[in-house]
Amino acid sequence: MNRTGFLYDERYKLHLTGDYHPEVPDRLTCVYRGIQEAGLLASLIRIEASRADMKWIELVHDGRYIQRFEAACLSGKRMFDSPDNQMCYDTYATALLAVGGILDVAGRLMEGQLDNAFCAVRPPGHHAEAANAMGFCYFNNVAIAARYLQNQWGIDRIGIVDFDVHHGNGTQHIFEQDPTVYYYSIHEHPSFAYPGTGREFEHGKNSGNGYTKNSPVLPGQGDDEYRRLIEKDLIPAFEEFKPEVILVSVGFDAHMDDDMSDIKLSTEGFSWIMQRVVELGRQHSRGRIISILEGGYSLKRLPELAANHVKILLNAQIS
Amino acid sequence: MFVSRSMTRKVITVDPEKSVFEAQELMAKNSIRHLPVIDANQKLVGIVTDRDIRSAMPYNFIKDSCSQEQREQICALTVKDIMTRDPLSISPAYTIQDALLMIQNSKVGALPVVDDNGKLSGILSVRDLLRAFINVLGIGEPGTLLCILVKEEVGQLKKIVDAITEENISFGSVLVARYWDENKRAVFTYLLTQNVAHVKKKLDNMGFTLLDPMEWYLDQLPKNGPSPKSTE
Numbered sequence: 042m043n044r045t046g047f048l049y050d051e052r053y054k055l056h057l058t059g060d061y062h063p064e065v066p067d068r069l070t071c072v073y074r075g076i077q078e079a080g081l082l083a084s085l086i087r088i089e090a091s092r093a094d095m096k097w098i099e100l101v102h103d104g105r106y107i108q109r110f111e112a113a114c115l116s117g118k119r120m121f122d123s124p125d126n127q128m129c130y131d132t133y134a135t136a137l138l139a140v141g142g143i144l145d146v147a148g149r150l151m152e153g154q155l156d157n158a159f160c161a162v163r164p165p166g167h168h169a170e171a172a173n174a175m176g177f178c179y180f181n182n183v184a185i186a187a188r189y190l191q192n193q194w195g196i197d198r199i200g201i202v203d204f205d206v207h208h209g210n211g212t213q214h215i216f217e218q219d220p221t222v223y224y225y226s227i228h229e230h231p232s233f234a235y236p237g238t239g240r241e242f243e244h245g246k247n248s249g250n251g252y253t254k255n256s257p258v259l260p261g262q263g264d265d266e267y268r269r270l271i272e273k274d275l276i277p278a279f280e281e282f283k284p285e286v287i288l289v290s291v292g293f294d295a296h297m298d299d300d301m302s303d304i305k306l307s308t309e310g311f312s313w314i315m316q317r318v319v320e321l322g323r324q325h326s327r328g329r330i331i332s333i334l335e336g337g338y339s340l341k342r343l344p345e346l347a348a349n350h351v352k353i354l355l356n357a358q359i360s
Numbered sequence: 361m362f363v364s365r366s367m368t369r370k371v372i373t374v375d376p377e378k379s380v381f382e383a384q385e386l387m388a389k390n391s392i393r394h395l396p397v398i399d400a401n402q403k404l405v406g407i408v409t410d411r412d413i414r415s416a417m418p419y420n421f422i423k424d425s426c427s428q429e430q431r432e433q434i435c436a437l438t439v440k441d442i443m444t445r446d447p448l449s450i451s452p453a454y455t456i457q458d459a460l461l462m463i464q465n466s467k468v469g470a471l472p473v474v475d476d477n478g479k480l481s482g483i484l485s486v487r488d489l490l491r492a493f494i495n496v497l498g499i500g501e502p503g504t505l506l507c508i509l510v511k512e513e514v515g516q517l518k519k520i521v522d523a524i525t526e527e528n529i530s531f532g533s534v535l536v537a538r539y540w541d542e543n544k545r546a547v548f549t550y551l552l553t554q555n556v557a558h559v560k561k562k563l564d565n566m567g568f569t570l571l572d573p574m575e576w577y578l579d580q581l582p583k584n585g586p587s588p589k590s591t592e
Binding site: 061063086122124125175176177207210232235237238261303340 | 465499500501502503504505527528529532552553554555556558560561572574575
């Protein structure tokens with residue numbers, strides 16, 4: 042069994058989003074419960090949140106944006122940049138704890154204490170742009186992790202796999218001109234789903250051209266279509282790119298029982314995807330995979346989905 | 361809504377005496393397909409398209425297999441020999457709707473815009489219209505599209521807009537498509553949010569039908585009718 046890190050902290054529940062908002066603290070309760078009930082907690086290496094050093098966040102986000110976010114929170118505003126981003130006094134501090142925890146995990150992975158890890162954080166990050174908050178996201182967790190690995194640990198090539206049902210516009214825009222970070226996303230087609238980006242013809246810009254790939258999926262599709270697209274688009278791309286570390290934006294909202302999308306992935310479908318990512322990790326990245334929670338709102342399905350996800354990381358063949 | 365606001369003002373034009381090859385060069389260099397032809401007084405006298413130019417050159421000329429005499433004839437061709445004289449044009453005071461209908465009826469790809477004095481003041485192409493409609497549809501702004509089937513009855517849209525507004529959601533656009541079903545219309549609401557699950561449930565509880573996204577269309581085709589055919 043692998044030394045799999047599990048980043049979890051009750052403080053990630055301090056970010057409150059108010060009524061009728063799907064991105065709620067209970068999501069993490071379900072994730073934790075699923076892992077606990079599957080008897081996996083004892084096998085995992087528990088890591089708690091820590092506050093991020095601002096210098097890493099500034100590698101991705103505009104300084105003025107960070108100040109604006111902090112000021113909005115501390116002055117008691119309940120909304121930031123868009124009505125999707127409901128927040129509370131503790132949102133800024135929670136977002137810093139999410140980033141800090143992930144960077145701690147990344148550091149331990151590079152020091153050889155961990156083989157791979159799952160980071161159950163809130164708020165999520167992949168919609169956050171360099172200078173504005175969007176779609177429940179404030180700091181782009183996965184993007185900051187990528188920059189940290191490059192700057193602190195000298196990693197040259199990072200591969201990001203994003204299978205949240207929504208396109209990670211923030212992550213794409215942050216790296217679209219950068220050939221050192223390959224961003225792959227599979228998501229519901231943007232003509233039918235938020236945020237309206239992630240079309241097939243978006244494949245990077247300038248020197249980053251060819252280092253972004255999007256696989257839009259039509260409404261109503263599920264396991265078969267995901268299998269087909271991942272084999273066709275992701276596998277050959279990463280076989281050529283050979284990422285040294287793989288970061289996963291894991292969203293569970295493409296599940297058929299999740300009402301945030303029209304995509305109908307089954308629980309087994311999610312396992313298949315992660316299994317395939319783990320195989321890529323074994324081939325190219327010495328098994329180094331850090332998965333970071335994005336969306337996933339079905340409180341009924343989150344326990345099993347999180348448990349299966351962690352099980353795959355624990356049992357992955359890494360060499 | 362006026363043509364003057366959407367047209368291209370810096371028009372690339374050509375002199376009627378220029379050779380066909382020069383016209384072709386101008387189009388290729390500027391990635392355009394329509395060249396208004398103007399006289400010395402800036403008056404519009406014709407229009408030449410990439411198709412006019414292709415038709416003027418026989419296949420064997422391109423294949424480099426025609427006679428010397430034929431070659432000379434083709435090389436001597438000028439814009440005025442192949443242009444459409446007195447082309448359809450519009451006034452800058454026309455509306456976008458006027459232009460859309462004219463383009464659809466006349467099957468042209470662009471309309472020169474001529475002011476009251478007969479001088480060329482711009483050109484409006486299908487591309488300019490597309491830009492306007494990309495803006496109207498709100499493509500590019502983050503949001504989620506819903507399609508709600510409603511009875512053709514006064515007050516339906518108000519109910520939908522009220523229900524969505526109560527959720528504190530802003531609209532990127534609202535479109536109403538006709539000819540869905542008899543007595544029915546499809547309302548497309550583009551909502552500037554990711555958070556639509558709750559409002560979808562609410563609309564459903566109000567008795568509205570939310571259409572399966574794979575069944576959506578914006579065109580006027582009958583629901584089970586023939587698939588769209590190109591008019592080219």
